[in-house]
Amino acid sequence: MSYDIKRSVSLYSYQDEYYDGKLDLEGCLRETAKTGATGVELLAEQMIRRFPLPIETQEFRDQWFGWLKKYNLEPSCYDAFLENKIYDNRTLSLGEQINMMKRDIRLASMLGFKNLRTLVSTPMDVIEGSLDYAAEMDVKIGLEVHAPFSLNSGWADGYMEMIHKTGTKHFGFIPDMGIFCRNIPDVLRDKARRQGASEECIKIVDDSYAQRLEKGFVKIKYDLNLGKANMEYRMANGMKEMMDAVEKAGGGPADKAYAGASFTYSWSEPQDLIDNIDYIFHTHAKFYNVHEDYVETAVAIPEVVEAFKKAGYKGFLSSEYEGGEHLRDVGVDSIEQVRRHQEAMRRAIEG
Structure with missing residues (x-):
């Protein structure tokens, strides 16, 4: 065409x-x-x-x-x-x-x-x-x-x-x-490192993203409340499990910021x-x-x-x-x- x-x-x-x-x-x-x-x-x-x-x-x-x-x-x-x-x-x-x-x-x-x-x-x-x-x-x-x-x-x-x-x-x-x-x-990952994120937590986040990619992202639903729709989307795509893993690995503010940003x-x-x-x-x-x-x-x-x-x-x-x-x-x-x-x-x- x-x-x-x-x-x-x-x-x-x-x-x-x-x-x-x-x-x-x-x-x-x-x-x-x-x-x-x-x-x-x-x-x-x-x-x-x-x-x-x-x-x-x-x-x-x-x-x-x-x-x-x-x-x-x-x-x-x-x-x-x-x-x-x-x-x-x-x-x-x-x-x-x-x-x-x-x-x-x-x-x-x-x-x-x-x-x-x-x-x-x-x-x-x-x-x-x-x-x-x-x-x-x-x-x-x-x-x-x-x-x-x-x-x-x-x-x-x-x-x-x-x-x-x-x-x-x-x-x-x-x-x-x-x-x-x-x-x-990679610029987000490098910034997380500069801010003190650990390689262990970065790997947890990167692996979680790769898993979402492999499974196929659960798509966001229509809702007039965009905040509610966005949170439901994150949870459906494994945010809780990822954040729990980061917490267990001793993740600090930079690790958690990188984890949250991965859903953008x-x-x-x-x-x-x-x-x-x-x-x-x-x-x-x-x-x-x-x-x-x-x-x-x-x-x-x-x-x-x-x-x-x-x-x-x-x-x-x-x-x-x-x-x-x-x-x-x-x-x-x-x-x-x-x-x-x-x-x-x-x-x-x-x-």
């Missing part, structure tokens, strides 16, 4: 350089272009000061589109955050949340984005209440499928029912490649992508550490890209670097990591 897989960079990847003042917004776009990527994914709330006011001005939009032309980039996805708890004493009403979603759809459109990412915490009725406006603005709302969530699961089924019920063409899924981790990222990664069969390709229009190519030989230490890049090719995917794979958070005590080089990741994806796509 023919495919058209393009490469993008989420500016989330450059957050450390941005925060430290080494890169401004234009600098992030410049570094994106250097990697050979042709698309850019924007977190406007993170990278546009005084958000959302500048987007409303023609001056800023002219500057934005001027940068895109200068660096030969196109908008791939706008990352939205539904801040439904901006007040201390209450959660936003359904109407207020829908209005916030509509605001983000409008802002995305103003910056040339046809895809908008929303988080798994976004209530289904907020998405459904925004679909007519999304169609009017021709912006697709994509629900991020982030570990420990997964496609072909009870959690995803509820959203599929909404798609079929409404007949919408403006809602689907944005898989995050963190759901395709064959291993716990998961493995799904790449076949899930093929089964749901009609509802996938953008992808977060999450990664944690790419070595000099262009091998990612946790995410099965070649296997996942092959599934996208087999499915006939037409869309962006957007580098999203998340290893930096484990390296801030020793130094982060997001620019080099994104460069390596883009090269790894290029080889997988063209191979």
